[in-house]
Amino acid sequence: MRLNYPASVKIIRVPCTGKVDVIHMLRAFEKGADGVYIVGCKEGECHYKKGNYRARKRVEQAQKILNTIGVGGDRVQMYNLSSSDAPLFVKYANEMNERIMGLGPNPVKLKKKKAA
Amino acid sequence: MNAKTPSKLEKIMAAGHFGVTSECGPPRGSDPDVIRKKGELLKGYVDAVNVTDNQTSVVRTSSLAACIHLKLIGLEPVLQMVTRDRNRIALQSDILGAASFDIHNMLCLSGDHQSFGDNPQGQNVHDLDSMQLIQTVRKMRDEGKFLGGDEIKRPPKMFVGAAENPFADPFEIRAIRLGKKVEAGAEFIQTQCIYNLDKFEEWVRQARDRGLTEKVFIMAGITPLKSVGMAKYMKNRVPGMDVPDDVVKRMADTPKEKQAEEGVKICIETIQRLKECKGVSGFHIMAIEWEEKVPDIVKEAGLYPRPQVD
Amino acid sequence: MIVADRKPIEEIIEQVKDCKKVLVLGCNECVTVCEAGGKKEVGVLASALRMYYANKGVDNRVDEITLERQCDHEYLEEIREKADQYDAIISIACGVGVQFTAEKYHAIPVFPGVNTCFLGVTEKRGLWTERCQACGQCILAYTGGICPVSRCAKRLLNGPCGGSSKGKCEISKDTDCAWQLIIDRLKAINRMDLYEKLFSIKDWSKDRAGGPRKVIREDVMI
Numbered sequence: 001m002r003l004n005y006p007a008s009v010k011i012i013r014v015p016c017t018g019k020v021d022v023i024h025m026l027r028a029f030e031k032g033a034d035g036v037y038i039v040g041c042k043e044g045e046c047h048y049k050k051g052n053y054r055a056r057k058r059v060e061q062a063q064k065i066l067n068t069i070g071v072g073g074d075r076v077q078m079y080n081l082s083s084s085d086a087p088l089f090v091k092y093a094n095e096m097n098e099r100i101m102g103l104g105p106n107p108v109k110l111k112k113k114k115a116a
Numbered sequence: 117m118n119a120k121t122p123s124k125l126e127k128i129m130a131a132g133h134f135g136v137t138s139e140c141g142p143p144r145g146s147d148p149d150v151i152r153k154k155g156e157l158l159k160g161y162v163d164a165v166n167v168t169d170n171q172t173s174v175v176r177t178s179s180l181a182a183c184i185h186l187k188l189i190g191l192e193p194v195l196q197m198v199t200r201d202r203n204r205i206a207l208q209s210d211i212l213g214a215a216s217f218d219i220h221n222m223l224c225l226s227g228d229h230q231s232f233g234d235n236p237q238g239q240n241v242h243d244l245d246s247m248q249l250i251q252t253v254r255k256m257r258d259e260g261k262f263l264g265g266d267e268i269k270r271p272p273k274m275f276v277g278a279a280e281n282p283f284a285d286p287f288e289i290r291a292i293r294l295g296k297k298v299e300a301g302a303e304f305i306q307t308q309c310i311y312n313l314d315k316f317e318e319w320v321r322q323a324r325d326r327g328l329t330e331k332v333f334i335m336a337g338i339t340p341l342k343s344v345g346m347a348k349y350m351k352n353r354v355p356g357m358d359v360p361d362d363v364v365k366r367m368a369d370t371p372k373e374k375q376a377e378e379g380v381k382i383c384i385e386t387i388q389r390l391k392e393c394k395g396v397s398g399f400h401i402m403a404i405e406w407e408e409k410v411p412d413i414v415k416e417a418g419l420y421p422r423p424q425v426d
Numbered sequence: 427m428i429v430a431d432r433k434p435i436e437e438i439i440e441q442v443k444d445c446k447k448v449l450v451l452g453c454n455e456c457v458t459v460c461e462a463g464g465k466k467e468v469g470v471l472a473s474a475l476r477m478y479y480a481n482k483g484v485d486n487r488v489d490e491i492t493l494e495r496q497c498d499h500e501y502l503e504e505i506r507e508k509a510d511q512y513d514a515i516i517s518i519a520c521g522v523g524v525q526f527t528a529e530k531y532h533a534i535p536v537f538p539g540v541n542t543c544f545l546g547v548t549e550k551r552g553l554w555t556e557r558c559q560a561c562g563q564c565i566l567a568y569t570g571g572i573c574p575v576s577r578c579a580k581r582l583l584n585g586p587c588g589g590s591s592k593g594k595c596e597i598s599k600d601t602d603c604a605w606q607l608i609i610d611r612l613k614a615i616n617r618m619d620l621y622e623k624l625f626s627i628k629d630w631s632k633d634r635a636g637g638p639r640k641v642i643r644e645d646v647m648i
Contacts, residue, residue, distance in 0.1 A: 027473060030477055065470070068434075068474070111481055115480075229589070231597050245582040245584050245585075246584070248584070285586075285603070
């Protein structure tokens with residue numbers, strides 16, 4: 001099925017989205033990412049029972065923090081899909097790409113560049 | 117039981133008559149006429165009038181000041197005191213203050229939690245609880261001593277009461293708890309408003325079995341329902357209140373304009389039935405902001421004229 | 427454990443907005459367990475602050491250290507060499523840690539990063555509830571191991587009050603009536619005789635009422 005997804009997306013593999021913590025998302029932004037999205041298994045189908053639910057809550061926490069510090073919570077999103085559903089994976093990748101293009105670059109990265 | 121204080125309420129019940137008390141909530145302002153007007157409505161129909169102490173934790177004129185106003189127009193006040201707002205220093209001091217005006221009745225309470233009132237962010241004190249306040253005032257009266265042990269010149273002469281809610285949970289300890297209040301020194305008990313008579317009679321029976329009705333005057337709490345709305349509100353919203361469905365139904369089945377009348381009827385029937393309940397020594401009629409109804413209730417329940425004692 | 431809750435980041439930012447070099451100081455004890463002030467929370471707060479400053483266009487430094495404890499000299503001494511370089515320390519230990527840090531590093535402003543709430547337990551992850559008010563004179567032997575001082579809204583020693591309904595407190599349907607719990611427990615251990623006894627007036631001088639308290643143990647002092 002050789003489907004294409006935007007080149008801007010860099011995939012970081014984790015054993016389960018439950019492994020992803022708030023700090024991982026924040027570090028990504030500190031290091032210059034313009035957006036972060038977590039792609040977990042469908043809700044109710046987590047191999048470890050609650051991993052993807054935890055991930056969703058952590059995404060919400062990260063959104064709140066990013067809103068507070070002026071980076072923008074919309075830059076973090078949670079998606080769920082079945083691991084075999086490649087077309088949906090591509091759809092979400094495109095959706096996220098468009099969302100971030102719309103929001104523009106991570107303001108922290110811009111300010112850091114200017115300062116340097 | 118023999119009277120031990122100058123309290124008229126005590127003397128009446130000690131002589132074997134039913135005691136009758138009512139209630140007067142001080143105003144949310146400083147106009148003494150509000151208190152006097154309420155007092156005048158009750159004059160001659162009740163033996164003593166309770167004055168609430170910042171009930172539901174809403175700030176009002178102090179109970180002690182309102183008691184003095186009533187006393188000055190010739191009524192016998194019952195000073196309500198909650199342990200929520202004062203520590204043991206202030207409580208003892210206010211007891212002395214009341215005694216200095218020859219206020220001879222006092223009701224010891226813990227008080228509604230402040231979260232219900234107009235200052236939910238305030239602290240509560242609860243240095244003593246209601247039973248310990250009973251112990252305190254009894255020590256002051258009987259031993260003539262402060263909690264700290266020093267002697268009191270001209271000790272207070274208070275007839276000491278407490279409240280009890282026979283309908284609160286857990287039911288099985290309610291009579292035991294009443295026993296603790298009696299042991300602490302309570303001489304009369306005013307109960308929560310009674311709508312569930314079966315349960316109330318069961319509680320009195322338990323108290324009788326423990327020999328408590330020989331040691332304490334139980335005054336049954338009576339509140340006339342004004343409307344079906346009030347019945348429902350009491351049933352669903354007031355913690356520890358037991359309004360059975362048939363009472364609500366009876367109010368609901370009555371046409372709106374007749375509901376108040378029906379509410380009064382229910383409370384007269386309640387008094388009639390409880391007069392026959394061995395262990396009930398009196399009635400505490402709390403007509404909330406409806407004081408003008410009290411004389412009718414007292415008359416129609418056969419509690420008028422009030423007995424005279426010296 | 428001492429249970430604390432995170433302060434809103436806005437509030438912390440307001441405290442340190444003019445500081446150039448900030449240290450976020452965590453604690454490995456209670457606040458780690460209640461997920462308010464451990465290493466993880468230090469990381470999140472520091473990262474958020476760094477981004478906040480960067481976004482403002484200022485080149486500030488925010489460092490992270492988490493100590494074993496902030497309530498003992500030996501651990502707090504670990505930052506002795508570094509402390510001077512900061513113009514603010516945000517301690518996300520409990521109020522004890524914040525104060526001890528402030529006492530030790532007298533000339534450096536120390537700000538609290540959490541609200542210290544109570545002494546309690548983890549009922550389940552994300553739910554911590556109060557158990558003790560450190561009144562200094564434990565009465566649990568008489569109340570079936572359930573504390574009315576910390577768990578009754580009116581701290582009644584002779585409860586329950588008239589507001590107890592179906593096992594719940596009058597202040598909220600989410601709050602257990604402490605005296606219902608006590609009675610249930612006394613029944614379970616067959617000690618209802620304890621309930622029948624009147625609780626006499628409590629000596630609150632061992633509580634906060636007596637002023638700042640001390641425990642002095644000559645036998646372990648060197």
